Every structure is written in structure tokens, then in C-alpha cells.
Amino acid sequence: MANFGHVYLIGAGPGDPGLLTIRGKEILECADVVVYDRLVSPAILGMCNPKAKMVDVGKMPTHHKVKQSEINKLLVQFAQEYPQGIIARLKGGDPFVFGRGGEEALELVDAGVEFDVVPGITSAISVPAYAGIPVSHRGIATSFHIITGHEKAESNGELSLDFENLAKCQGTLIFLMGIANMDFIARRLMECGKDPKTPLAFIEKGTTPYQRTVMATLETAGETIVREKVTAPAITIMGGVVELGKTLAWKKNLPLSGKRLVVTRAAKQASGISARLTALGAEVIETPMIETRVVEGSFNWDNLANFDLLAFTSTNGVESFFTQLLASGNDIRVLAGKKIASVGKITEKKLLEYGIRCDYVPEDHTGEGLGKLLAEKCSASELDESRILLLQGNLADETLLKHLPKATRWVVYETLPVAELPEWKREAVECADAVVFASTSAVENFVQVSRLLIEDNSTKVLKHQVSFISSFVSRLSFCIGRMTEAAAQKHGFETVISDETTMDSLVKKIVEYYSAGERA
Numbered sequence: 001m002a003n004f005g006h007v008y009l010i011g012a013g014p015g016d017p018g019l020l021t022i023r024g025k026e027i028l029e030c031a032d033v034v035v036y037d038r039l040v041s042p043a044i045l046g047m048c049n050p051k052a053k054m055v056d057v058g059k060m061p062t063h064h065k066v067k068q069s070e071i072n073k074l075l076v077q078f079a080q081e082y083p084q085g086i087i088a089r090l091k092g093g094d095p096f097v098f099g100r101g102g103e104e105a106l107e108l109v110d111a112g113v114e115f116d117v118v119p120g121i122t123s124a125i126s127v128p129a130y131a132g133i134p135v136s137h138r139g140i141a142t143s144f145h146i147i148t149g150h151e152k153a154e155s156n157g158e159l160s161l162d163f164e165n166l167a168k169c170q171g172t173l174i175f176l177m178g179i180a181n182m183d184f185i186a187r188r189l190m191e192c193g194k195d196p197k198t199p200l201a202f203i204e205k206g207t208t209p210y211q212r213t214v215m216a217t218l219e220t221a222g223e224t225i226v227r228e229k230v231t232a233p234a235i236t237i238m239g240g241v242v243e244l245g246k247t248l249a250w251k252k253n254l255p256l257s258g259k260r261l262v263v264t265r266a267a268k269q270a271s272g273i274s275a276r277l278t279a280l281g282a283e284v285i286e287t288p289m290i291e292t293r294v295v296e297g298s299f300n301w302d303n304l305a306n307f308d309l310l311a312f313t314s315t316n317g318v319e320s321f322f323t324q325l326l327a328s329g330n331d332i333r334v335l336a337g338k339k340i341a342s343v344g345k346i347t348e349k350k351l352l353e354y355g356i357r358c359d360y361v362p363e364d365h366t367g368e369g370l371g372k373l374l375a376e377k378c379s380a381s382e383l384d385e386s387r388i389l390l391l392q393g394n395l396a397d398e399t400l401l402k403h404l405p406k407a408t409r410w411v412v413y414e415t416l417p418v419a420e421l422p423e424w425k426r427e428a429v430e431c432a433d434a435v436v437f438a439s440t441s442a443v444e445n446f447v448q449v450s451r452l453l454i455e456d457n458s459t460k461v462l463k464h465q466v467s468f469i470s471s472f473v474s475r476l477s478f479c480i481g482r483m484t485e486a487a488a489q490k491h492g493f494e495t496v497i498s499d500e501t502t503m504d505s506l507v508k509k510i511v512e513y514y515s516a517g518e519r520a
């Protein structure tokens, strides 16, 4: 057997990221390459190994982005390129339910590439379930049939469906990819004797925050699609079970349902607010715009002997310091006998993880408080100011040095704008409803990163001097506090500002804004 990578044909489920299987997630987390489709949600793409090569072969409804035959070849090619690698082929729903997964598998067999299939939750069953419609129900439907509304006969270009038999079928009929042809399908079914009053539902973007159910009957199907502007991806379900959806529709419209919000924060801090916005129904695109990096090799460890006290002002500072301490070949014994100060409880707790207890923590947990506390100890001769070492980030302000001018500052980590965003994330950001800014630096970094991306991706835009903001569908931003608002306005965002400078207040404001009806 040739030395090829292993391909996994993975079903991503219908949209809700929680419906991805555990096995699917495990593979994505360590994949070297992820070849994904249009219907895969950004949240699932966000679970993939950040180092993976992300390949978008998504198909738009009207034109095929990458032809199926090319996708098949691409998978073989990646298996060859990554001999020990894991190649994830991520497809909407289940890979073998109208997903053309079978064709891909055949090509892999031909090329001698080994593969696994990781089934997914198919939209055919789960999307009706999210609309409160059981596909089978005792006394109503004893079978269900999943049909493509898309497959054309090679001979005459007509839908290659056996309408005679479908019309006779007593079970539930579920059509995938059928919206464009539904008027025709409904008419043919009625011509073949199916009851025009058969209840029917269109479920659009099922299991996502944008899910919508539209009820009709067989005879009103065509006109309903036009009137209600039903668009793909949508499922059409026909039969008596549809009536149950009127009683069983369980999915509540949450305050932020259908809203796509970009949350820009440093990677580690983003999840708090994201989780809350998600719980309120929003689709959250997390874009870490800033990242912290250890500043390497900028310290002479022999000099550590010149200090009696080490002061930490952030958990980043603690982590960076100890990372470098260990990398230098030293260990915590070099800190023996030294006093340790922390700006507050969180940093203190982080130090404890490294086996270090703090000697000094100010009561008010601020830089100001720490500066005052240490300055007092110096005045009382408990400490020698010139033997104090401050371990801080490059953006730390001068507060501590102001109180302790003779102390030494060592920049242990830097905060930098992230170098790049993956393409799928950029697309998601550009068509978001709003951006949530939790700090001035988040605004500045967002603008800087976005500019870089625009430059990279189409130099034409810059040549024409179009402002970067015009590439976004929405210019709306939610800002925490006045400073952040001013920064966002400077760059052309429309702003809504929280009443107080807290995350609680910001989340409250976002909900208020959308429940009052959109103004933007």
C-alpha cells in the first residue's frame, strides 16, 4: 500500500454546531487539511485545528465553485501530499445522503487511499425535528421517504422522479434541494392523484439561528414559495405529520435569533461574552484580533540576582515569565528568597498554579493600588525600590513606574494584531450584522487586520481608495464605553454604546437594541 494520508468523510450535521458528532470533532481538531462545503457553519470551522489548511470547495446554488470531479481529485492529491496526514472532508448533514460522498469514496478506492466515513445528522430528519415535525408518527405516517428535488434525467433534462409512485406513497415525503422545482413537483404530484390539501412545510436554514418554518398545502406550494420568498437551503416536508408542527414547534425565538455578531477580543478572553450572546440566540463569529506573544531572549537571567521583589500585573505576564524561565534551562529555584507581588486575585491565582504564593496584593486590585502599596513598603525600608523588577506587557501603562521610578521593567510579552484571518472567517465577518467592541485596542486592531486583509485579497480596492469599512455589509458596532465608541466612530462605524462599561451592560444593550426593532 502506498504511503498516503488518511481521508475522513465527515458529516457536519445540519447547521447547529452542537449536532456535529464527537468523533467528527475529534478528527477536525487534529486534521492537517479540511476540505469543506458551503453549508458548514463558521462555528464548526472554528473547531478545526488552527494549523490546518482550510480549503473551501463550497458550492453556491447557481454556480459550482469547485466541480465534483475536481473535489474527488483534490482529496486524492492531499492524501498524496500529506503521507502521514489526516484529511478531513467535511460535508453538510450526512456525507452519504445526497452529499455525493459515495462518489468521493469511489475515487479514493480507485487511487488506493484509505478512508473512514463519519456519519452526520442528516438535515432530512433533524431539520423537521427542529420545527417540531416528527417524520414518522403512530397512526399518521408509517414510513418516510427522502427525495432529491434536483436530479435531472440525462435524456430530457426533466426531473427524474417517479411521480406516479410518489403520489401513491402514504408515508411522509421529504424533499431536499427541491425549492427551485417545487412548483413543478407539487403540480406533478397532484396530477398523479395526490390530495391537493396535503399539508406541507418549508423549513429554511433549519437548526441555525435563522431557522424559519413556512406552512402551506400541496396546492399552494408554488405561490407560497414566491410570496414568502423561501430560499435555499430549505427542506420541503409533506404529509399528515406536518400538522403536528403546529403543536410541537419547540424552538423558541430568542432575543438575538438570526443575528450574526462579530466579537473581537484577545483569544483567551473572548469566550465569556461569546457564550452569553450565543445563549441569547446570536450566531457569534469570534475573531481574535490581538494575540499575545512571549518576548523571547530579552532578559539576562544572571541579572535576576539583582532583584528582591518581582511584581506581576497580569496572568499573561505570569505565563510568559515562567515559559521563558523554563526555556532558559532554569526552574523556580532561582526565585528562592525573593518576594512576589501581584496586582490582584486572578494574577495571584495564576502564580499559585506555578507553586508561588504572593507576599503583596493591593486591596483594590489595581496598578495604582499596587504602586502605592510597594512605594509605602519602600518608604518603610521593608523593600529597596531599585531592587524591584516589574514584569509587564508592552502595552502596560506607566502607573507602576510612576510610583516606583527606580524599579526596572521587563517586557515579558507583547500584544500584537493577529497576522491573518482564515478566508472563511473573513467572509463571515464581512457579512455580519454588527461588530462588538470591548476595548479601544480591539477597534484599532480590527481596523488594522481588516485593512491588511483587503490589501492582501484585492489590491484593486485600495487603488480606488475605497474606505475599508465599505467592504462590510453592516457598519454597526456595539461599544463598551465612550473611548471605544470614539475609536469606532473615527473609523466610520455607526455606534451603539453600553450604559456602563461592563460586559453585562453591553450584552443588555445589544438585546435592547434588537428588541426595539432594527434601526440600522
Ligand code: SAH
Pocket: 014, 015, 039, 091, 092, 093, 094, 095, 096, 097, 098, 099, 121, 122, 123, 124, 127, 175, 176, 177, 178, 203, 204, 205, 206, 207, 208, 232, 233, 234, 235
Ligand atoms: N448531505 C446533506 C444534504 C445535502 S443536499 C444532509 O444529509 O443533510 C443539500 C440540501 O440539504 C439543501 O438543498 C437542503 O434541501 C437540505 N439542507 C441541508 N441543510 C439544511 C438546513 N440547515 N435547513 C434546511 N435544509 C437543509
